[in-house]
Amino acid sequence: MELAALILATVITAATPLVIAGLGEHVVERSGVLNLGVEGMMIMGAAVGFAGAVLLDSSWTGLVIGALAGMAMAAVFGLFALGLATNQVATGLAITILGLGLAGLIGQPFVGQPRPPLAPLEIPGLVAIPHLGPALFRQDAVVYLSLVLVLAVGWVLNVSRAGLVLRGVGESHVSAHALGLPVLKVRWQAVLFGGLCAGLAGAYLSLVYTRFWSPGMTAGRGWIALALVVFAGGRVWRLMAGAYLFGAILIAQLHAQAGAIGIPSQFLSMLPYLMTIVALIVLSLAGRRGAGAAGSLGQPFVPER
């Protein structure tokens, strides 16, 4: 593969966990819940998924186990934020702190163990396209899954009845409840889906992107996924575009460090975090301040009895 195609391929790999985690949180926030525990669910997915893959010697099983670990953390979040109507911001932070700690404990025996790469899936025909073909169509299955997920989430949210209910619950839980919609049930489903996605994204990081476990390896990606949801302003395609932009920044930053272009590496490492803020400023200057956030976002719901 030529260099440009190779770089494009790595950008896609770097962006994929952001796409997946961002999509999950997107659904959660559409239902009116703010789960700030993405970083914690993601790193649990990374640690537990890696441990599972090593112990069972299968990266695929690891990905599934990692996704389930993220979902388990989301269930804890739901128990408190939905079941007990605790403050969602504080509960999400607790999930992140708990996740970082637990993941460190679980991953400890696996530090330094390598994993083989996932076998790439070639899309027959398309892979023969000159230049772009090998970069776009010789990816691992999770990349394709993430694209299917974008379409599926977009369709469910915007076209299906279930999506209408979910958005209704998020827009105004009081009205939705008055209409007889099961507010808490819908939110539970959304929160668990979000955890599943965050866990899968984390497992993808440790099993496919870096192919080893190291403590704290998510390095703020969960938070960037949260920012992407704001950036998306309610549209999945914009979330995906944002994720790919960030994938490009992550990879450009790595290449710049390796290429020793005279800028200290620390400043290059700051880029993803600074760019998150810059992206949100640009969004605001474009006049879409707060656009697309669900009406009941972050407010606990206790049904009147």
Add this chain to the structure above:
Amino acid sequence: MALALAPRRSVSRLRQVLTPLVAFLVALIVAGSVLAAMGKSLKIAAEVYIVEPLTSSWGVQEVILKATPLTLIAIGLIFAIRANRWNIGAEGQYVIGGMAGGAVAIATHGMGAPWILPAMLAAGVLAGVAYGALPALLRNRFGISEILSSLMLVYVAELLLDYLVRGPWRDPKAYNFPKSVNFDAAATLGPIAEGLKLHWGVVLALVVVVVAALVLARSLFGFAVSATGEAPRAANFAGFNDRRLTMQVFAISGGLAGLAGVIEVSANIGQLQPSIGQGYGFTAIIVAFLGRLNPMGALVAALALSMLIIGSETAQVMLKLPFDMTRAFMGLLLLCVLAGEALTRFRLVRT
């Protein structure tokens, strides 16, 4: 049978005080069960985490020393959280404060003047205020979530410090170790009395606790903070300026985090190095909640968590337990505290 929440009409004072204590106990019991399941000795664990830090003179001083930055940062966060503003970037403001204070110490290296220490403290506070004001500014001007921007700025602050101590501020005589020069005596916040480890920062923190308690309970500003948090619309009608208040609570929490940073650097570390925080900025969020968003409560909560942090240092050797165990416990504790708060507002009823 399912359970549902029903609001309580009134909450007794006793229940309010007992709630965080019970939450702390429940978290300890859960963590203890996990340790037992891992095959660790609970007797040694209790010894290491609770008895030892509280019985030796060395341990007690260490507990108070570690509680100092936690208290300072948590007090600032209480202002923000009470106003329903989320500053989760206190860790960054702490690092920037330490960095700014350290810059004064490095620039005045060898001068030995009496104004150096006050200048360091002022630099630390001001830098913390400025760095804390950034998320508030972004929120007021661009409507950007202060949660995300303050958190992102933590990474930026840590990387900036890393660059400075490996680059321009590195001590040329340190054999390539990434550290600054050792601070002079004039740049060191000294002990309260000969032979003690407790330094003047501890006294400063106690003063801050008292002042904050008075401001929150007695002043119009304290009322504006709570009113904005609990009933933003009513606070608006009462004439409290929402944006100015955002700026104020972020300036206070940033300033106190900066103060904590410069105290830690000057009194304890004595130099700048790549990592000067131990996650104090994040632990302080738990301290604030465990203290029920009350300055006196935060002081007690900071001492309790400090005890566990000291214990976890021994536990790494005695029980082969990494610091992650303590971090997981902190998350668990925050969940227990939040559940406790929920159960003071609601009771569980069968449906």
